Structure formats: C-alpha cells, structure tokens
Amino acid sequence: xxxxxxxxxxxxxxxxxxxxxxxxxxxxxxxxxxxxxxxxxxxxxxxxxxxxxxxxxxxxxxxxxxxxxxxxxxxxxxxxxxxxxxxxxxxxxxxxxxxxxxxxxxxxxxxxxxxxxxxxxxxxxxxxxxxxxxxxxxxxxxxxxxxxxxxxxxxxxxxxxxxxxxxxxxxxxxxxxxxxxxxxxxxxxxxxxxxxxxxxxxxxxxxxxxxxxxxxxxxxxxxxxxxxxxxxxxxxxxxxxxxxxxxxxxxxxxxxxxxxxxxxxxxxxxxxxxxxxxxxxxxxxxxxxxxxxxxxxxxxxxxxxxxxxxxxxxxxxxxxxxxxxxxxxxxxxxxxxxxxxxxxxxxxxxxxxxxxxxxxxxxxxxxxxxxxxxxxxxxxxxxxxxxxxxxxxxxxxxxxxxxxxxxxxxxxxxxxxxxxxxxxxxxxxxxxxxxxxxxxxxxxxxxxxxxxxxxxxxxxxxxxxxxxxxxxxxxx
Amino acid sequence: xxxxxxxxxxxxxxxxxxxxxxxxxxxxxxxxxxxxxxxxxxxxxxxxxxxxxxxxxxxxxxxxxxxxxxxxxxxxxxxxxxxxxxxxxxxxxxxxxxxxxxxxxxxxxxxxxxxxxxxxxxxxxxxxxxxxxxxxxxxxxxxxxxxxxxxxxxxxxxxxxxxxxxxxxxxxxxxxxxxxxxxxxxxxxxxxxxxxxxxxxxxxxxxxxxxxxxxxxxxxxxxxxxxxxxxxxxxxxxxxxxxxxxxxxxxxxxxxxxxxxxxxxxxxxxxxxxxxxxxxxxxxxxxxxxxxxxxxxxxxxxxxxxxxxxxxxxxxxxxxxxxxxxxxxxxxxxxxxxxxxxxxxxxxxxxxxxxxxxxxxxxxxxxxxxxxxxxxxxxxxxxxxxxxxxxxxxxxxxxxxxxxxxxxxxxxxxxxxxxxxxxxxxxxxxxxxxxxxxxxxxxxxxxxxxxxxxxxxxxxxxxxxxxxxxxxxxxx
Numbered sequence: 001x002x003x004x005x006x007x008x009x010x011x012x013x014x015x016x017x018x019x020x021x022x023x024x025x026x027x028x029x030x031x032x033x034x035x036x037x038x039x040x041x042x043x044x045x046x047x048x049x050x051x052x053x054x055x056x057x058x059x060x061x062x063x064x065x066x067x068x069x070x071x072x073x074x075x076x077x078x079x080x081x082x083x084x085x086x087x088x089x090x091x092x093x094x095x096x097x098x099x100x101x102x103x104x105x106x107x108x109x110x111x112x113x114x115x116x117x118x119x120x121x122x123x124x125x126x127x128x129x130x131x132x133x134x135x136x137x138x139x140x141x142x143x144x145x146x147x148x149x150x151x152x153x154x155x156x157x158x159x160x161x162x163x164x165x166x167x168x169x170x171x172x173x174x175x176x177x178x179x180x181x182x183x184x185x186x187x188x189x190x191x192x193x194x195x196x197x198x199x200x201x202x203x204x205x206x207x208x209x210x211x212x213x214x215x216x217x218x219x220x221x222x223x224x225x226x227x228x229x230x231x232x233x234x235x236x237x238x239x240x241x242x243x244x245x246x247x248x249x250x251x252x253x254x255x256x257x258x259x260x261x262x263x264x265x266x267x268x269x270x271x272x273x274x275x276x277x278x279x280x281x282x283x284x285x286x287x288x289x290x291x292x293x294x295x296x297x298x299x300x301x302x303x304x305x306x307x308x309x310x311x312x313x314x315x316x317x318x319x320x321x322x323x324x325x326x327x328x329x330x331x332x333x334x335x336x337x338x339x340x341x342x343x344x345x346x347x348x349x350x351x352x353x354x355x356x357x358x359x360x361x362x363x364x365x366x367x368x369x370x371x372x373x374x375x376x377x378x379x380x381x382x383x384x385x386x387x388x389x390x391x392x393x394x395x396x397x398x399x400x401x402x403x404x405x406x407x408x409x410x411x412x413x414x415x416x417x418x419x420x421x422x423x424x425x426x427x428x429x430x431x432x433x434x435x436x437x438x439x440x441x442x443x444x445x446x447x448x449x450x451x452x453x454x455x456x457x458x459x460x461x462x463x464x465x466x467x468x469x470x471x472x473x474x475x476x
Numbered sequence: 477x478x479x480x481x482x483x484x485x486x487x488x489x490x491x492x493x494x495x496x497x498x499x500x501x502x503x504x505x506x507x508x509x510x511x512x513x514x515x516x517x518x519x520x521x522x523x524x525x526x527x528x529x530x531x532x533x534x535x536x537x538x539x540x541x542x543x544x545x546x547x548x549x550x551x552x553x554x555x556x557x558x559x560x561x562x563x564x565x566x567x568x569x570x571x572x573x574x575x576x577x578x579x580x581x582x583x584x585x586x587x588x589x590x591x592x593x594x595x596x597x598x599x600x601x602x603x604x605x606x607x608x609x610x611x612x613x614x615x616x617x618x619x620x621x622x623x624x625x626x627x628x629x630x631x632x633x634x635x636x637x638x639x640x641x642x643x644x645x646x647x648x649x650x651x652x653x654x655x656x657x658x659x660x661x662x663x664x665x666x667x668x669x670x671x672x673x674x675x676x677x678x679x680x681x682x683x684x685x686x687x688x689x690x691x692x693x694x695x696x697x698x699x700x701x702x703x704x705x706x707x708x709x710x711x712x713x714x715x716x717x718x719x720x721x722x723x724x725x726x727x728x729x730x731x732x733x734x735x736x737x738x739x740x741x742x743x744x745x746x747x748x749x750x751x752x753x754x755x756x757x758x759x760x761x762x763x764x765x766x767x768x769x770x771x772x773x774x775x776x777x778x779x780x781x782x783x784x785x786x787x788x789x790x791x792x793x794x795x796x797x798x799x800x801x802x803x804x805x806x807x808x809x810x811x812x813x814x815x816x817x818x819x820x821x822x823x824x825x826x827x828x829x830x831x832x833x834x835x836x837x838x839x840x841x842x843x844x845x846x847x848x849x850x851x852x853x854x855x856x857x858x859x860x861x862x863x864x865x866x867x868x869x870x871x872x873x874x875x876x877x878x879x880x881x882x883x884x885x886x887x888x889x890x891x892x893x894x895x896x897x898x899x900x901x902x903x904x905x906x907x908x909x910x911x912x913x914x915x916x917x918x919x920x921x922x923x924x925x926x927x928x929x930x931x932x933x934x935x936x937x938x939x940x941x942x943x944x945x946x947x948x949x950x951x952x
Contacts, residue, residue, distance in 0.1 A: 082831070106831035137832070151793065153879035157912075170797025172790065172842075172876070179875040179911040223800055249800045252807035254837075261834045262796035287936055288801065288909070314648065317627065320738035321646025324699055324725045325764065331728035355558070355582035356613070358737040362730075366648075399655040400648070403629035433764070434933075435655040436633075442914055460763055 002207035011098040015074035022079035023049035031079040033152040040156030041149040093129035102136035108264030138195025139171040150178040162187020165215035185449040189214040203234040210238040217298035224265025236280040244282040293465040314366030316401040323362035333463040399435035418451040478683035487574040491550035498555035499525035507555040509628040516632030517625040569605035577616035584740030614671025615647040626654040638663020641691035661925040665690040679710040686714040693774035700741025712756040720758040769941040790842030792877040799838035809939040875911035
C-alpha cells in the first residue's frame with residue numbers, strides 16, 4: 001500500500017545532500033545552528049551552507065547563492081525572511097531542488113490576509129516547478145536511520161534507529177518526542193514536523209510511514225487539517241496495515257485558538273475527530289504521555305494481545321494497597337484480571353502463607369521477604385506459569401524496596417525479570433513509581449528498557465498502554 | 477471542633493515511651509527492625525524491646541515481659557503471633573497501656589469466621605480495659621513532629637515536619653506517601669495507617685487531624701468502612717475546617733475483592749462514595765499521583781483561588797505545540813484561560829515580534845531566545861503584571877532548553893521564577909516534564925520545591941491540582 005511514496009519521498013528521508021539557506025558565519029544564527037546539528041549528528045552526505053554574505057561557518061565554505069553549489073541538492077532547509085521566499089523558490093527551481101523545508105514562519109498562522117496569500121503564492125510556484133514543500137513554519141525531517149537530527153539544535157542529537165514513526169504538526173512536540181524517545185528507548189525509524197503543511201501534509205507522511213518497511217507503529221500529533229475527508233480516508237488505510245496512535249489537540253475553544261495561531265489550523269469538533277479516529281481503527285490518546293506510552297508498548301510487545309493480566313505487587317513491604325488500587329486502575333481501563341487457578345493459589349499459599357497475603361489476582365508477594373529472594377522468584381514464576389495469565393504487570397517501588405534490601409538485591413530482581421521474560425513467551429510490563437530514590441529508580445528503568453521490558457511510572461499509565469495494544473490487535 | 481481528640485490522642489501521636497513487643501535479639505525480626513527504626517529516627521523517649529527470650533537487641537535490654545518494664549508505657553507496637561493476642565491484651569491491661577498498635581495480621585481480612593471472631597474478642601477485651609487499638613494489620617503512626625517513623629524499616633526515615641496530615645487504610649500506601657513526601661517536599665505533620673480499624677478508625681483519625689492546629693490539609697486513602705453514615709458525617713465536618721482530599725479504592729469488582737482480602741473492608745458502590753464525598757465538600761481523587769499532587773498544591777499555595785490562569789511555554793525552542801496541548805489540558809479540567817489585555821499583548825508583540833509567537837494566552841515566549849534571557853524575563857513579567865491573571869503556569873522542558881542553552885542559564889531562569897514569586901503575590905506553578913536530561917531536571921525540581929514552588933511532571937496533573945484548590949476555596 002502506498003508503495004509509490006517510497007520512491008517519491010526518498011529525497012526527503014534519505015537525501016544525498018542538504019543545503020541550509022540562511023547559514024551565515026554568525027554561529028548563533030538559526031541556519032548556522034542547523035549546519036552544526038547536521039555535522040554533529042554525522043549526516044552522511046555533503047552539507048552546504050548558503051548565505052549572500054559568503055565566508056565560512058563551522059569550517060565549511062558558505063555559498064553566496066544556491067545555484068553556485070557544484071553538486072545536486074536534494075533537500076533544502078530554508079531559514080530566510082518570509083519576504084524573500086518567492087525569489088528563493090525561483091533559485092530552487094533553477095537548481096532543480098526536489099524538496100524545500102521552510103523553517104521560515106509568519107504565514108497563515110498570523111491570521112493576516114497578506115501572509116496567507118503569500119503562502120498560496122509559494123505553493124503555486126512550487127507546484128509549477130516540481131518542488132515539494134515541507135512547512136512552512138516547521139522543523140522538517142528527523143531520521144535517525146540517515147542521521148538527520150530534529151531541528152536546529154547544534155547538538156544534533158540522534159536516537160537509536162528503530163521501528164517507530166511519527167508525524168507532528170508542532171515542532172516543539174516533535175522535539176519532545178525525540179527527547180522522550182532517547183530517555184525511554186522509543187527508537188524511531190523517522191519522524192517529521194510539517195507545520196502549516198501547505199503542500200505535503202499529514203496524509204502524505206502517514207502514507208509514506210505506512211509503506212516504509214522499517215516502521216511498525218506510527219504516532220501522530222495533529223492540530224487540524226485542511227482536508228478532513230482525505231485525511232480520515234488515509235488514517236483508515238494506514239490503521240489497516242499498522243497501529244496508528246493519534247493525539248489530536250485543539251479540542252477546546254482556547255486550544256483551537258492557539259492551534260490557529262500556531263499552524264494556521266482550523267480545528268473541527270473534538271467529538272467528530274474522536275468518532276472518526278475510532279471508526280478508522282486507529283487509537284486516540286489525549287496527552288504526550290499517553291502517546292509515548294502507547295508507542296513504547298507497541299514497539300516492545302509487538303503483536304501481543306495480553307488481555308488476561310496478572311498484577312504482582314509488594315516486592316518488599318506490603319503490597320496490599322497497591323493491589324487494591326492497581327485492580328481499580330486496570331479494571332477501569334478495561335483490562336481483565338482473571339482469578340488465578342485454584343492450583344496456583346494453593347501453591348502460592350504453601351509458599352507465602354495465608355496471613356498478610358493476597359493471592360487471587362492481584363498477588364501481594366510481600367510475605368516472601370521473610371524467606372528471601374528465591375521465594376519471591378518462585379512466587380512470580382508460579383503466577384507466570386498459570387495458563388490463564390497472558391501478561392505480567394509488576395509494580396516495583398524502588399524506594400520502599402531499598403528501605404529493606406540492598407541495591408544488589410534490587411538488581412537481582414531485575415535480572416530475574418529479564419531472564420523470566422526471555423524464558424517464557426509471556427510479556428512482562430513493569431511499573432516503577434517515582435519516590436525518594438530517583439537515581440536508583442532511573443538506573444533500574446534504564447536496565448529494564450535496555451532489555452526491551454516496557455516501564456511506566458504509574459499503574460494507570462501502564463494499564464492504558466496495555467489496553468491500547470489489546471484494542472488494536474483484538475480488532476484485527 | 478473535635479478538640480477533645482487532642483488530649484485523647486496525645487499518647488498516640490506524642491507518646492512518652494514506646495514498647496515494641498516481638499523484638500528478639502534476631503535483628504532481622506520485624507519487631508527488632510521496628511526498634512532500630514525508632515532509634516534511627518531519633519524518637520525522643522525510651523524504646524523498650526519486649527520478647528520472652530530476653531537478651532539484648534541494638535544495644536537495648538529486651539524485657540521478657542511487658543509488665544517488667546519499670547516505666548509507664550504509652551504506646552505499644554505489637555508484632556506477635558495472632559494466637560497470642562488475647563493473653564497479650566491481659567498483659568497490656570495489667571501494665572495500664574493506653575494504646576496498642578497491632579502489626580499482627582490474619583484476622584477478618586482472611587475471610588475466615590474464626591479469625592473474624594478473634595478480632596471481635598480483641599476489641600471487647602480492649603474496651604473492657606480502656607485500651608485503644610490501632611489496627612490490627614497495620615503500621616500505625618507516622619509523626620515527623622515526634623520522630624516516629626512509618627513502619628518497621630530499620631532506616632527509620634523521617635521527613636521534614638510540616639502541615640499535611642494523612643490517614644491510610646493501607647500500610648504500603650502510607651509508606652509510599654511518606655517516600656513521595658520526602659521526594660516532593662510534601663511535609664507531613666502526622667499520618668496514620670490503621671489497617672482493619674476495628675477500634676480507632678478513619679473517623680477518629682480525621683477528627684483528630686481536623687482539631688490538630690499543626691495540620692492545614694488532610695489526605696485520606698480509604699478502602700471501605702464499617703460505619704458509612706458516621707464516616708460521611710465526619711468527612712463533612714472536617715471539610716468545613718480544612719481541605720480534605722480523599723482517594724477511595726475498591727471501586728471495581730476486583731478492587732473490592734482485593735480490599736476485602738487486604739483490610740477486611742466491605743466496599744460499597746463507587747457512585748455512592750463519589751456523591752457523598754462531593755456533597756460533603758471534600759475533594760475526590762483517583763490515584764496516588766492525584767492525591768499527592770493535591771496535597772502538594774494545598775500545602776504550597778495556601779488559600780489561593782487562582783481560577784484565571786496564564787500558561788507560558790517555549791522557554792527555548794518553540795512552545796507552539798505545548799501552548800495548544802496545555803490549553804486543552806487546562807480547559808478540559810475546568811480552569812479559565814482569559815485572553816491577556818490588549819495592552820499586555822501589544823507590549824509582548826513589541827518585545828517578541830509577531831512571527832512565530834502566540835501571545836493571547838497561552839503565551840509562547842520562544843522568540844525571546846533571539847534576544848537573550850532578559851527579554852524572556854521581561855515577557856514573563858508582562859504576563860504576570862496583567863491584572864486579569866491570578867496564577868502563572870509555566871512549562872519548562874529542561875532537555876529542550878539544554879539543547880540550546882547552558883545549565884547556568886537554566887538556573888538563572890529558576891532564580892528569576894523564585895524572585896518573581898516573592899516580589900508579586902501571584903502564585904507560580906511549574907511543569908517540568910521528564911525527558912532525556914533527568915539528573916538536571918531533578919536538580920531543577922528540587923531547587924523550585926525548596927523555594928515552595930509546586931512542580932508537576934505533566935500539564936494535566938498540574939491543571940487537576942490547581943482545579944482542586946480552586947474548587948475547594950471557591951465553595952468556602
């Protein structure tokens with residue numbers, strides 16, 4: 001599906017060369033930062049700074065004119081005054097540039113007729129000359145696979161190349177998706193921020209990501225669209241091929257006004273969007289946390305359904321309150337918590353004793369603390385072996401644990417989780433709530449994430465993420 | 477109100493001496509851990525370990541019998557087998573002990589008639605002898621003000637003594653409340669975990685906290701009650717005096733079953749509870765995060781109403797997407813985001829320029845990056861000075877900021893926040909979302925929390941917390 005997009009978008013996500021127009025020898029200028037970012041990231045092709053001033057920046061020669069670049073130029077990043085865009089597009093036409101990404105802003109999002117008209121003139125000129133436009137008012141492409149960083153930061157941060165694709169109408173959300181990805185091991189194949197989207201828009205990029213074999217799940221941050229019918233059709237097609245998680249903002253009056261000022265988007269009714277997303281078989285989320293949580297779990301658990309969940313809590317001190325509140329969080333989200341088989345419950349009672357234990361599901365394993373880690377591991381293994389259980393959801397309170405045990409014992413527990421997950425084929429999800437031992441908790445989180453075990457900081461967020469994977473695959 | 481509770485509960489929260497029964501010379505035994513915890517915390521009175529074995533533990537003499545302690549004993553922590561409880565209560569009567577807290581579990585929460593009956597016998601014996609019982613199946617008192625730690629951890633952690641009180645039916649939730657308090661500067665006056673609550677229960681402790689002059693806000697984790705009518709009456713009275721935030725669990729079928737196994741609580745319909753809490757003028761929350769978020773904001777902002785909020789985002793890179801999504805999060809929670817006055821908007825346009833800015837409310841200040849920090853500070857100050865604005869809600873993405881600026885510049889921003897808050901009398905709330913710079917973010921968070929600026933990790937959580945304070949004080 002949409003296979004034609006692969007060839008068409010080759011110069012967008014895999015350009016052989018990039019020109020940055022508006023990169024003077026002042027290193028603090030946006031264009032210059034962009035050049036530095038590409039160098040820092042290790043972009044594999046040539047990077048050509050362009051500015052009428054000439055000179056050098058970051059050791060590279062600045063071309064006074066796009067047309068003077070000796071090579072072909074696939075992709076242009078334009079950070080120029082808005083008054084100059086039409087003339088600049090003439091240069092691009094002369095140079096036979098394939099794609100221009102405009103960082104330049106101040107068009108329809110200002111709400112003023114003259115700038116909206118200029119935007120339309122840009123589009124006409126681009127179409128006449130076979131140039132594709134990303135933006136204006138955007139950061140363009142993020143492609144870890146081809147070492148293109150997200151936006152003009154001179155650090156040129158690049159995450160590990162992975163299987164998650166995203167589109168974002170907002171640059172700051174694209175940037176934050178990249179940062180959270182680095183922190184939580186959400187590894188992107190590619191992403192794009194398309195701002196006002198006057199030429200290439202959400203539908204185009206969604207179609208590309210649907211066709212891209214490196215991408216297995218797609219996230220989208222949307223503020224609005226100029227062509228709802230076409231976009232909903234695309235969403236439906238994409239969601240047939242791979243999980244598509246959509247965060248649509250501008251749902252409220254003030255949110256919609258802000259969206260208008262931000263990317264010139266006309267927001268339609270929140271209810272219409274929700275209904276259309278649901279009907280199209282995509283997953284709707286309502287915050288950046290929900291979006292990244294869903295992307296993480298789709299990335300880590302693949303096609304798992306896992307509707308029958310076992311909750312385990314109380315790895316050190318009593319897990320009673322955690323068991324009760326986790327049951328509510330999971331049940332209210334729609335997960336199933338079937339009672340363990342009577343055989344498993346009998347085995348758990350023999351192992352942990354009846355007093356101070358909750359052994360039906362949820363399971364409070366805190367009584368294991370009187371016997372040592374091997375009893376704890378046996379208890380978790382008994383739950384994992386129960387045939388009715390499809391997914392283990394374990395809450396681990398690092399601060400409480402460390403009030404009773406050592407950091408070495410904590411690491412042994414995590415090693416056991418990894419080993420258990422590898423040995424059996426039931427997915428394991430860990431909840432690590434923040435508390436008074438944040439450095440240790442962050443270490444544990446990294447250790448589990450590196451082993452591809454999804455980690456969440458609250459039970460409610462874990463439950464919602466698991467539910468999104470349940471929902472998507474059970475309708476397929 | 478409830479002034480009589482102050483004297484009655486003096487031996488509970490301010491005991492002159494504590495005996496720990498079940499503290500043998502084996503340092504790993506629960507009772508022995510408890511003794512160590514009290515020593516570590518610096519409990520100001522004598523601690524008497526008691527066990528038939530005699531001997532010593534942690535350098536203290538173990539009394540073979542409660543009655544052999546030469547001193548008066550106000551408060552007893554009992555970690556003994558359940559079979560021994562009745563005989564033990566005879567000893568307590570002989571010794572004229574005022575309060576016994578039973579860590580001992582295995583009573584009505586087992587669901588078995590013989591243990592439910594034993595629980596009733598305990599209660600009768602205690603009543604006949606003028607002994608008050610906390611529990612059984614609980615951790616008892618946490619009182620930073622009197623150096624009583626929360627539960628049997630040998631570390632004996634004690635947070636800063638403050639103005640937040642809590643009651644919790646669950647020990648693990650009490651423990652986690654304490655840990656989160658230490659991490660987020662939620663400073664408790666006192667808390668209590670009362671488990672099965674056969675004698676002193678939620679109502680008693682709520683009445684005490686209402687009367688306690690050191691407590692200005694109360695949080696409650698509840699699984700169920702034996703006397704709903706009495707409890708709702710108490711909630712109503714307490715909520716008249718101070719903000720009362722209630723997290724009631726066991727709302728779902730599995731949650732209610734777990735509550736039964738945990739503290740022998742019969743959960744009633746979630747809808748009845750919600751209606752009763754609302755009617756009583758208390759605030760209902762649905763997770764540990766919401767509970768602690770509310771307690772934090774009540775502690776830090778006092779009587780602030782702050783219904784007219786200004787959102788500021790984009791301290792470095794574009795805050796467009798953040799502005800749009802934050803508007804949704806705040807509006808959907810019920811906060812008001814009034815447009816800034818035309819005067820303020822004009823001043824902001826002069827300062828930041830029109831292109832790439834959102835200046836109505838939310839305010840995207842990212843264009844300040846082209847001018848430096850002093851322009852950023854001016855912009856924030858202009859928003860703060862607008863007479864319609866009652867509260868500033870600022871999102872600060874540490875990882876994005878650090879891709880453009882230095883950590884020293886970040887610290888200057890936080891110094892400015894603190895200085896601004898001190899200078900004017902409008903509260904300031906900061907959202908610091910997690911990302912790829914966690915150590916730096918945690919430093920920033922501590923810096924702001926130490927200056928009594930409430931910090932949240934998502935806009936949605938900040939909005940909900942602000943709304944809870946709005947709601948409470950606007951009905952008063």
